[in-house]
Amino acid sequence: MRSIVMLDAADARMLIDRAIAAASAIGVPQNIAVVDAAGALLAFHRMDGAKPYTADFAIAKARTAAGLWASTAQLAEVALPGQRGFGLNTLRGGEVAVLGGGVPVTAAGKVVGAIGISSGTVHQDADIAQTAVQEFEALAARAQPTEPAR
Template structure:
């Protein structure tokens, strides 16, 4: 029998709130997805003005970060042409991305969930998601 911890609703809402606060400070409306350790959606926010096209992208970033157990942008160099992971973006029925903006949420050394952010530039998405993940670490470690 395996016992594990996973992200709950209240913590997921805090993570989404931190991301929304950071996005508002930056003036970049975002789609924010927070998932549990298995990539299942716990909470989602679409800020006024966020691109509807980016809704699925935010969820995919969170899903990928939870499954990969690393930030999505970290994997990107390994999936470029000529690298061992080339073509990985076509795996898992398209629910895989290396675009920046997906970060795992770690508690007691284990990934308990992840956040995905999309609607700004990749750099803006990454900054917002990283901020929320950092706040999670400060609050729950």
């Protein structure tokens, strides 16, 4: 039997809080989505002033990052014409997002979920998502009990 590490509601709140702080620091209100490893929505937050239409983009970015185990910024690079992933964005009825702002969350080397950010520029979205995940993973790593020395 395998043990599975999963994000929970408290983890999702921590990720959202970190994304809000990063977005506030640069003055860009955002739509923020957190999904589990299967792409199921755990939490969503739209900051005051975020573009309402991009809420669905944040969710799509998070689902794409969780499902493909890669940041959507990385996927954007391989989805360009002439690249090995060209047309990736047309899969699953166009649900695959290839705009920066989706970043997988990992624990013990496994993808356990993802965050999606949308409402700023693609670079702002990607930077905020990356910052939130790095800060969350650093906190989670410090909270993990360590194995006793043998």
